[in-house]
Amino acid sequence: MAVERVSKRYIAGGAPLAALERLDLRVAPGEFVSLLGPSGAGKSTLLNLVAGLETPEEGRVCVEGMEVGRSSGAPPIAYMQQKDLLLPWRTVWDNVLLGPELRSGAERERLSPRARSLLAEFGLEGFAAAWPAELSGGMRQRAALIRTLLCEQPVLLLDEPFGALDAITRGRLQRHLARLWRELNKTVLLVTHDVDEALLLSTRVVLLGGPPGRIEEDLALPPGGPSAAELGPLRAHVLQRLDALTPAAP
Amino acid sequence: MNPASGTPPRRGPGEMAAPGDSAATREGTATREGAAMGDHGLPGRVAALPAAPLALRTPRRLPLRAWLLPALVIAATLALWELAVRLFALPHYILPAPSEIARVLIERRDVFLRHTGVTLAESVAGAALGIALGIALAMGMFLRSWLEQALYPLLIASQNVPIFAVAPLLVVWFGYGFGSKVAMAAVTVFFPMTVAVLDGLKRTDPDWVRLFRTMGATRRQVFLSLRLPAALPALFSGLKLSAIYASVGAVLGEWAGAGAGLGYLMLSANAQLRVAEVFAAIVCLTPIGLALLGAVVLLERWLLPWQRISRDAP
Numbered sequence: 001m002a003v004e005r006v007s008k009r010y011i012a013g014g015a016p017l018a019a020l021e022r023l024d025l026r027v028a029p030g031e032f033v034s035l036l037g038p039s040g041a042g043k044s045t046l047l048n049l050v051a052g053l054e055t056p057e058e059g060r061v062c063v064e065g066m067e068v069g070r071s072s073g074a075p076p077i078a079y080m081q082q083k084d085l086l087l088p089w090r091t092v093w094d095n096v097l098l099g100p101e102l103r104s105g106a107e108r109e110r111l112s113p114r115a116r117s118l119l120a121e122f123g124l125e126g127f128a129a130a131w132p133a134e135l136s137g138g139m140r141q142r143a144a145l146i147r148t149l150l151c152e153q154p155v156l157l158l159d160e161p162f163g164a165l166d167a168i169t170r171g172r173l174q175r176h177l178a179r180l181w182r183e184l185n186k187t188v189l190l191v192t193h194d195v196d197e198a199l200l201l202s203t204r205v206v207l208l209g210g211p212p213g214r215i216e217e218d219l220a221l222p223p224g225g226p227s228a229a230e231l232g233p234l235r236a237h238v239l240q241r242l243d244a245l246t247p248a249a250p
Numbered sequence: 251m252n253p254a255s256g257t258p259p260r261r262g263p264g265e266m267a268a269p270g271d272s273a274a275t276r277e278g279t280a281t282r283e284g285a286a287m288g289d290h291g292l293p294g295r296v297a298a299l300p301a302a303p304l305a306l307r308t309p310r311r312l313p314l315r316a317w318l319l320p321a322l323v324i325a326a327t328l329a330l331w332e333l334a335v336r337l338f339a340l341p342h343y344i345l346p347a348p349s350e351i352a353r354v355l356i357e358r359r360d361v362f363l364r365h366t367g368v369t370l371a372e373s374v375a376g377a378a379l380g381i382a383l384g385i386a387l388a389m390g391m392f393l394r395s396w397l398e399q400a401l402y403p404l405l406i407a408s409q410n411v412p413i414f415a416v417a418p419l420l421v422v423w424f425g426y427g428f429g430s431k432v433a434m435a436a437v438t439v440f441f442p443m444t445v446a447v448l449d450g451l452k453r454t455d456p457d458w459v460r461l462f463r464t465m466g467a468t469r470r471q472v473f474l475s476l477r478l479p480a481a482l483p484a485l486f487s488g489l490k491l492s493a494i495y496a497s498v499g500a501v502l503g504e505w506a507g508a509g510a511g512l513g514y515l516m517l518s519a520n521a522q523l524r525v526a527e528v529f530a531a532i533v534c535l536t537p538i539g540l541a542l543l544g545a546v547v548l549l550e551r552w553l554l555p556w557q558r559i560s561r562d563a564p
Contacts, residue, residue, distance in 0.1 A: 051460075051464050053463060081457065102465050103466070
């Protein structure tokens, strides 16, 4: 996945605002990259550009050798937000199979066994026939993660996926995600505000500053994750950089 | 830094039934699952199976107060009314007593039943027509913006025309009988229906649309699998209004000229100062609206079972 000299501007309150300024980012297949940075640094914009939901004014975005926006069809990504976006009129089962269903009935059929095992793995096997409104926030987010995985795309774009959860539920889902990433060999781009989440899950942490968004530091983490001894200094370093990047409160 | 790190979010009753993915919970849910689905695996669609969190499926019963209170109010009003008529010896052509109205209703039940049937048929046919037209126009205006630009101002302007003024015209165009009443009910229902459906289609959460786009959904899929089901609650709001207004439209149509129906009965009784009959006709009119509304509510419960749960959810 490659983001090449990409610029993106918005009109905010009548004035143009540069969200990203000639940003370059390369992510190798199988990497787990976390994007950290203050609000307004363009983290979500970057994700939206990779997802093909927005088009850059300059530069180009390639995913799996396919230029986003140019070639027909959606890029080979699966996208997940802080909002679970489960459809309230579909059961959990019909929600998690949404991606395959939109491709074809045969795809839905093919991925049903996989859906079943993922539901079991995430402790939702008793809730296949439940409506999303019957689930708690943590369960809904698990269902959303299963839906994302069932899209069967090589690249996962996660925009603060666990941001709205309590610490225990978040920790469990993080461990799930870490294991799935190791098993499934996916490329992950994760936007988060949680420094520990970034340090524990990723192979690389990218610090963004701005606006306009630019890469301030690209931090490769030791393979297998930082050791307990390494974690403390790393955390301190990242927090200090983030603090410096966050504009002073007025 | 994390927006949720302060207080844990409120938990639904479902989470209490299965907190997280601990081994103990898995066992619990697995047992229940085994009973519901068997070990052969899930069928293609699970929706038909007994739904999962049993604790949530306790039948909802109306609390006593919900029906007792209005019943008491109605009874008290009728008693006061009866008392006032007797106390002040009001003549029946000014205000008949409830007992008098009841007597007329019972004595002339065949007449009232027949005319209620006529108005009911007009209301149902008119509502069906107006609803169908309203949904079709709303969908057309949503899918083709030029159609909306062309028609929306006209649609709003048309609502400034008093519906009374239209009724005689409809009699001229559609005749003295059934047709003009159906048209009148349809005209009454059409506007709230169009607005409700158009609004529902427009209010689809843009984040859902983005999700569908990342999944490579076609425009057709976004409309059929997302916007249309998302608009159903709004559509049902329109249907409820239609259920109430359809009979009003039908009666207005009858007032403009008719040989049958509760509106016709009211007019002819009023002309002869048989005021008790006017009231009796009004009494007959109420169940028409209530029956139509009840039908809509039943349809909603059947088609949108998830809505009731959404409302119950914490």
